[in-house]
Amino acid sequence: MVAKVIDGKAFAADVRARVAAHVARLKEEKGIVPGLAVVLVGEDPASQVYVRNKHASTIEVGMASFEHRLPAGTGEAELLALIDRLNGDPAVHGILVQLPLPGHLNSELVINRIDPAKDVDGFHISNVGLLGTGQKSMVPCTPLGCLMMLRDHHGTLAGLNAVVVGRSNIVGKPMAQLLLGDSCTVTIAHSRTKDLAAVCRGADILVAAVGRPEMITGEMVKPGATVIDVGINRIERDGKAKLVGDVHYESAAAVAGAITPVPGGVGPMTIACLLANTLTACCRANGLAEPEGLTA
Numbered sequence: 301m302v303a304k305v306i307d308g309k310a311f312a313a314d315v316r317a318r319v320a321a322h323v324a325r326l327k328e329e330k331g332i333v334p335g336l337a338v339v340l341v342g343e344d345p346a347s348q349v350y351v352r353n354k355h356a357s358t359i360e361v362g363m364a365s366f367e368h369r370l371p372a373g374t375g376e377a378e379l380l381a382l383i384d385r386l387n388g389d390p391a392v393h394g395i396l397v398q399l400p401l402p403g404h405l406n407s408e409l410v411i412n413r414i415d416p417a418k419d420v421d422g423f424h425i426s427n428v429g430l431l432g433t434g435q436k437s438m439v440p441c442t443p444l445g446c447l448m449m450l451r452d453h454h455g456t457l458a459g460l461n462a463v464v465v466g467r468s469n470i471v472g473k474p475m476a477q478l479l480l481g482d483s484c485t486v487t488i489a490h491s492r493t494k495d496l497a498a499v500c501r502g503a504d505i506l507v508a509a510v511g512r513p514e515m516i517t518g519e520m521v522k523p524g525a526t527v528i529d530v531g532i533n534r535i536e537r538d539g540k541a542k543l544v545g546d547v548h549y550e551s552a553a554a555v556a557g558a559i560t561p562v563p564g565g566v567g568p569m570t571i572a573c574l575l576a577n578t579l580t581a582c583c584r585a586n587g588l589a590e591p592e593g594l595t596a
């Protein structure tokens with residue numbers, strides 16, 4: 301079997317177009333412009349690229365983008381004061397604090413300072429609790445993007461065996477909650493799981509979010525399964541820099557029914573879902589109906 305390639309880049313472009321159409325309608329009918337504030341502390345080069353991409357995509361869909369770049373040595377009180385200011389700013393509907401933060405800053409404290417209604421990353425403990433209890437929340441962007449692609453490919457996910465490899469707070473755990481919400485039978489596996497290959501081979505849906513380059517190989521994939529590769533690893537091969545996922549693409553694609561590539565899979569969907577979440581937050585803040593097909 302040769303897997304169908306799930307084109308995350310094209311899917312993300314479609315999500316952004318739907319967001320843009322809704323934003324245009326909000327502007328025209330209500331005079332409302334959704335706004336996203338992105339806070340970057342320090343000069344990490346990878347983070348700077350991400351923040352630049354987020355800014356460009358935000359403008360492109362017609363939203364307002366507020367960028368706050370702070371020096372690496374910024375104190376906690378100063379950062380918290382900025383978040384308080386953004387919490388109180390009615391032009392700001394979404395707030396994202398780029399992670400990782402410099403080591404002297406307590407990221408849990410900082411994230412939990414964000415108004416949960418503006419927490420477009422879905423990392424605030426209130427949103428985590430709401431998601432875990434099946435209540436309306438802001439949903440983390442990467443798992444939301446994976447869920448959208450899975451629903452599109454399968455129609456319904458009910459009754460399918462889903463294995464999530466990785467137990468991080470930003471991907472693995474919320475991904476498992478979302479799959480459970482769509483009535484999958486969910487297993488969370490990780491680096492200490494006994495006979496990981498056998499566990500993975502039981503999956504109709506296999507989500508790889510371990511952060512280890514090409515760890516999930518074809519022999520761990522059930523024939524016909526859907527493989528979602530969340531990993532983004534920069535490696536060097538044959539003297540060249542290369543971006544690879546947590547899945548060994550070639551061997552997995554030979555067995556899977558469908559697979560997301562890296563790059564061009566989950567990554568672009570993450571940014572598209574950030575915009576979708578900002579739109580959702582704006583609609584909720586104004587007591588308006590939420591955008592259809594762009595929420596969990």
Ligand SMILES: Nc1nc(=O)c2c([nH]1)NC[C@@H]1CN(c3ccc(C(=O)N[C@@H](CCC(=O)O)C(=O)O)cc3)C=[N+]21
Nearest residue numbers: 396397398399400421441563564565566567568570571
């Ligand atoms: N508070 C916070 N929220 C985040 O959502 C967040 C963060 N911090 N810190 C960093 C990570 C990383 N992240 C990515 C988003 C898009 C791509 C993406 O579009 N990747 C492209 C390729 C990019 C490339 O070529 O480098 C792709 O996979 O096709 C990747 C990574 C969001 N993050």
